[in-house]
Structure formats: C-alpha cells, structure tokens
Amino acid sequence: MEVALETGELGKRYGxxxxxxxxxxxxxxxxxxxxxxPNGAGKSTLLHMAVGLSRPSTGEVRVxxxxxxxxxxxxxxxGFVAQDTPLYRDFxxxxxxxxxxxxxxxxxxxxxxxxxxxxxxxxxxxxxKLSGGxxxxxxxxxxxxxxPRLLLLDEPVASLDPLARxxxxxxxxxxxxxxxTTVLLSSHLLADVERMCDYLVVLHAxxxxxxxxxxxxxxxHRQLIGxxxxxxxxxxxxxxxxxxxxxxxxxxxxxxDGPIDPLWTAHxxxxxxxxxxxxxxGDTRTSHDAWGVxx
Ligand SMILES: Nc1ncnc2c1ncn2[C@@H]1O[C@H](COP(=O)(O)OP(=O)(O)OP(=O)(O)O)[C@@H](O)[C@H]1O
Numbered sequence: 001m002e003v004a005l006e007t008g009e010l011g012k013r014y015g016x017x018x019x020x021x022x023x024x025x026x027x028x029x030x031x032x033x034x035x036x037x038p039n040g041a042g043k044s045t046l047l048h049m050a051v052g053l054s055r056p057s058t059g060e061v062r063v064x065x066x067x068x069x070x071x072x073x074x075x076x077x078x079g080f081v082a083q084d085t086p087l088y089r090d091f092x093x094x095x096x097x098x099x100x101x102x103x104x105x106x107x108x109x110x111x112x113x114x115x116x117x118x119x120x121x122x123x124x125x126x127x128x129k130l131s132g133g134x135x136x137x138x139x140x141x142x143x144x145x146x147x148p149r150l151l152l153l154d155e156p157v158a159s160l161d162p163l164a165r166x167x168x169x170x171x172x173x174x175x176x177x178x179x180x181t182t183v184l185l186s187s188h189l190l191a192d193v194e195r196m197c198d199y200l201v202v203l204h205a206x207x208x209x210x211x212x213x214x215x216x217x218x219x220x221h222r223q224l225i226g227x228x229x230x231x232x233x234x235x236x237x238x239x240x241x242x243x244x245x246x247x248x249x250x251x252x253x254x255x256x257d258g259p260i261d262p263l264w265t266a267h268x269x270x271x272x273x274x275x276x277x278x279x280x281x282g283d284t285r286t287s288h289d290a291w292g293v294x295x
Pocket of ligand 1: 038039040041046
C-alpha cells in the first residue's frame, strides 16, 4: 500500500495548550479521506502542518515520504484550500487563473476556465466583490486545476448552498476518479462524508480516536440492546464505545471481534452514528473493564 500522507506522534502546542497531540495515522494513496472532529479538535492545525504552513512541536508529517516544511519541492504535489479560502481580493478570477498557470507546471487551464464558466462565475470581477460561496468556488477550481497528487481541503463546502455543495462534491469525485489524486477533507457535514469518503480519521480532544476504511469500520461496530447489564465482559465485544442504561435495558455501542453473545440483539450502524459515538465524551473501555452502570 502506497501512503500519500503519514504522521508520526505529530503534535502542535500553542503556549501551554496542545492543539494536536500524539497524532499517528496514514492516508493510503487514492483515497478520499474525511477528517472529522468537533470545533477545536485540531483539524486545521493538522492540515496546516501537512502543507508546510506551520511546523510541528513534536513528531512529524510526511507527504509522499517528504517533509513539506523541509522539502518544499513536494508542495507542487499538494493542493490546499484553507478554511477561509484566502485569495488576492483585488484580482479577478481570470487573473488568478493566469497566476496559477504561471506558478504551476501541471496546471490545467481548460479545467479551471470550464469550472468557472459552468458555475456562471464572472471572470472579470474582483474576487473581493464575489460572495463568500463564489470565492470558495474560485479557490476550489484553482485547487483542482493544479492537478495535485494530494488535495487538502479545510471545510471546502461549508459556505456553499446545498445544490452547489452536491455539485462540487460530484465534481471532486469525478476529478479524483479520472486522476491519481488523494483527498483529505475536513468536514462537519457527516452526510457528505458518508456519501463521498471511503476513509475516515476522527479527531477528538486533539487526538486520533478512530481511523480506517469506512466499510471496515462500519462492519466492525454494532449497537447491542439487551437486558440491563452489570458491566464486565460480553462475548464477541472488543471494546465498548458508549453505554446507556434504563432500569430494564442496556444499550451498548461496541467494536466487535467475534460472534456476539446471543443474549444481545445486534444492530448495524450508520457511519454518522459511529462518528457521533466516538465524538461523545467518555473513554472507550475494553470489554473486560467494568463500564459505568448507574445504580
Ligand atoms: N495560532 C494559534 N494560536 C493559539 N491557539 C491556536 C492557534 N491556532 C489554533 N489554536 C488552538 O488550537 C486548537 C485547535 O484549533 P484548530 O483550528 O486546529 O481546530 P479545528 O478542528 O480546525 O476547529 P474548527 O472545526 O472549529 O475549524 C483550538 O483550541 C485553537 O484555539
């Protein structure tokens, strides 16, 4: 498996606050990976280090084996759209595309022009006078036109209307299918993640909580419902992610590692249920730890 992006014990500290900590994961080449986590989880911090805009306090990040802040040549392989889609506001879209063409050896002029035309974006208006969503579209068109091997997108569709969002995600999937691009996109929109992404990284409290192939992760987790349980081990359960109890019944969200004790009814989960369970506060317990059962 070739790896597009890898981090090893990556950490970033601002003063005494860790924005990201002990972060170790890989994104295999060719995947559309989602980076999911609550506000302040460290997603932007991670993406900024991956594109060399900031340096780690601990550990390292590599893109196609290179460290972006040491070997700037790898930057030509990376496309990045920051959360606030910064662009030179006095430039028109046409001027920005011209600049992209001059600065990037693999630039696809036709792709960029066609995207802007398709979206009806005026090429001769200063981008500072476009709406926030229109500016985001210009930035996204430029990122795609760069034909990057790794595309990093920080909440790329947050400012787009629902139709534009769907259209953009379809265009992104199409562009990736036709090329050799790996994508890592941060998003709070779990329905989009479920529709688009085949790989998932969940960050919470500045650490990686869950990572892997989306289909594998969904297959490895179940919701179990059964008579009120007194804690302790359950056959077939590797870890308990979340537990809730009524007087008569317990509901567990678990990672499975074999046939489940038939005392429990097992239900499949959606990716959204799974992500939300990992984002809820509380520690994951192994099946053999007693988990908190209220009296
Ligand atoms: N330049 C900075 N100086 C000080 N603290 C910072 C700086 N940048 C980020 N942080 C802190 O680091 C933590 C992670 O921030 P980051 O922007 O990476 O989170 P995020 O997951 O992208 O959040 P969001 O979903 O809200 O965009 C937050 O607590 C934030 O306040």
